[in-house]
Amino acid sequence: MMKAPPAAKWWIDLGLIAAAFAILPFLMPGGSLDLNPFTGHRLPFHAGFVDLATTILAFSLLALGFNLLFGHSGELSFGHAMFFAIGAYVSALFSKGFNVTGTLCGVGIGSLQLHHDAVNNLWISLILSLGLAALSAWLLARLIVPRSSGIYYAMITLASAQVIYFLAFHCSELSGGEDGVQGVARPSLPGFPVDWLSQSGGLHMYLFAALITFVAVAFNYWVVRSPFGSVLHALRENRQRARFLGYDANKYRVNAFVLSALFPALGGWLWTYFQQAINPDAGSVDYSGRVVMMSLLGGIHSFVGPMIGAFVYWDIQNSASQVTRFWPAAPGAVFVVFVLAAPEGINGLVESLRTALRRRSFNETARETEDAGGEVLP
């Protein structure tokens, strides 16, 4: 059940993921058309649906980070959206600038300001988002890892996300409160063949997001196959045995937590420039819970599972919204069916189908070879 991902060649795996990203917008059929960013020709994409594909990428990142902990290290974080929110708010505030004088959240702070025109650089914003997410993840992990495990760990991460949510909601002088930060400008990207971000979104934004997401996916893939990844699997399977072998389990758990926070933060960063706005929902229990569902739906013990889950989740929700006003319940209903009928998720289902097929063809070959009096090779 908890097998490590089957050892396939990395370029095949990553190539398939790149191909999936390339066709993702085509999997979102629709009416009105978008423009080819290179030639200006009309393309068969519904702009809204291309945006759905971008949304899927952002949530894939959230799910990948979450699953580095859940699927690979066996630890359930129920608050991973907090890092999505941190990435999103940091980039929004950095890009838009802020000016707070007097008090922030009831604490006198004097004056805190950053001017929009000073530096609206996409990459500085990225570094700040990832850096602050990593720092907060590290502080939190140092606090909770030595003291909790299992359900307590899950509950403390949930409570921590609630704190972030509360701060986003109530420190409105900085965060904009319930409305969040609106009107975040997309910085332009000189040197790129297409002016990815200063255009109105749509396919431009999708291509940019796909490029960024792919780099992160490749990094995540590398990590889970590194010696570090093997130790996470060992901790997942038998933490006590790993400690008695000489592994500093808590050090690995802290590092895994920090690494796992980078992906949601990257997703939040993309989300900000995609939506050009951000509100406290980004760090809500709702988002944290959805990502658990997506990962389980896709299959937590496979590398691509969480991304498949994000895709299926949004597709179901979107399709359902066109046929019934009860659409918010649709992903939940599908989730329940999957947890009961296919606990290893969509990917697990596909894998067992493939194994069944392989076994059948193997048995047939075996029978044939037996008839021919030959040897059976594995």
Added chain:
Amino acid sequence: MSESGHTFAYAFKTEHLTRSFAGFKAVNDITLEIPSGGVRTIIGPNGAGKTTFFNLLSGLLPPSSGRVLFEDRDITGLDPYQRARLGIARSFQITNIFGKLSVYENVRLAVQSLYDGKANFLLPSGRMGDLHGKAVAILDDIGLSPAAEALAENLSHGDQRRLEIGLVLARDPAILMLDEPTAGMSPTETHATVELIQRISPGRTIMLVEHDIDVVMSISTTITVMQTGQILAVGTPEEIRDNEAVQRAYLGGLA
């Protein structure tokens, strides 16, 4: 083989070591030196406190009072992983392996622990010393090479116990603590395991908890007899066999 094996007069020393469970003293004020080298066997009836004593030495449990010294340092407060790095390795009475990982991956992980502490999430798994070579050597040693690809949980009971011995061998430890390694094994498997223990014993201290009296008498350098959380006697196999208190308390008709 380990260098540290014979440079110290004792491997472990305990001082007034005590562990209570809800007032019941499973290990009761044990002050004992376990000399370096040789096979140091602990015997005693069920519930005597042998496993609890192992747990205190290996760091699974903190003592209620008393100290544990390893070679010449106080390790009472150290975590199991720190003790493992000092050269203390143990197997468990109830087989403790990575059941859902392959036999090869079990051993490879045990070997990899030697290289812990580097930024290993950036390293490709192939670039970390000769993990593969060492893992294969251990698999050969414990006779599990043919089963390398199998999931550990699918091995027979005896093979799982041998796999666990393979795991504890990986760091080339100075002290090897084996809690009933032959429990539940067939006579053939027991024989092979005893041979394995004898083969790996030079240059290190083996601490053994064992119920099979033939095994105990044939491979022990010294035997420590425990009863109700205390030490009843220590001696060579002959001394223990001829010890009247031991005969009365434990060996009974066997002598």
